[in-house]
Amino acid sequence: MLGADIPQIIGWFVSIGLTGIGILVLLIRVLLSQFEKRLDQRFNQVEKATEEIAKLDYKLMQLKSELPERYVMRDDYVRGQTVLEAKMDALYYRMTGGPAADWNSRAGEQQEKTNERN
Structure with missing residues (x-):
C-alpha cells in the first residue's frame, strides 16, 4: 500500500513543483513586459525632450544672429x-x-x- 502511494506522492510533488515553476515564469514574463513598457515610455519622453531642446537651441541661435541687427x-x-x-x-x-x-x-x-x- 505504501509502495503504491510513493509514486503517486512523487507525482503530486512534481506536478506542484512544475506548476509553481510555471507560475514563476509567467510572473517573470509579466514583470518583464511591464518593465519594457515603462522603458519605452521613458525613451519616448527622452526623445521628446531631446527634440524640444533642439528646437530651443535653434531658436537661441536665431536670437544670437538677430541681436546685432536689432539692438545696439x-x-x-x-x-x-x-x-x-x-x-x-x-x-x-x-x-x-x-x-x-x-x-x-x-x-x-x-x-x-x-x-x-x-
Missing part, C-alpha cells in the same frame, strides 16, 4: 551720440562765429562786471 550696444550708442553732438556743436559754432567768439563774449561780460565793482 551701449558703448556704440554713446559713441554715436558723441559724434552727433560734436557735429551739432560744430554747426552751432559756424553759425555763431565760432567758439572763440562765444568765449570772448563771456570773458568780456566778466571783465565788465569786474570793472563795475571797482
Whole structure:
C-alpha cells in the first residue's frame, strides 16, 4: 500500500513543483513586459525632450544672429551720440562765429562786471 502511494506522492510533488515553476515564469514574463513598457515610455519622453531642446537651441541661435541687427550696444550708442553732438556743436559754432567768439563774449561780460565793482 505504501509502495503504491510513493509514486503517486512523487507525482503530486512534481506536478506542484512544475506548476509553481510555471507560475514563476509567467510572473517573470509579466514583470518583464511591464518593465519594457515603462522603458519605452521613458525613451519616448527622452526623445521628446531631446527634440524640444533642439528646437530651443535653434531658436537661441536665431536670437544670437538677430541681436546685432536689432539692438545696439551701449558703448556704440554713446559713441554715436558723441559724434552727433560734436557735429551739432560744430554747426552751432559756424553759425555763431565760432567758439572763440562765444568765449570772448563771456570773458568780456566778466571783465565788465569786474570793472563795475571797482
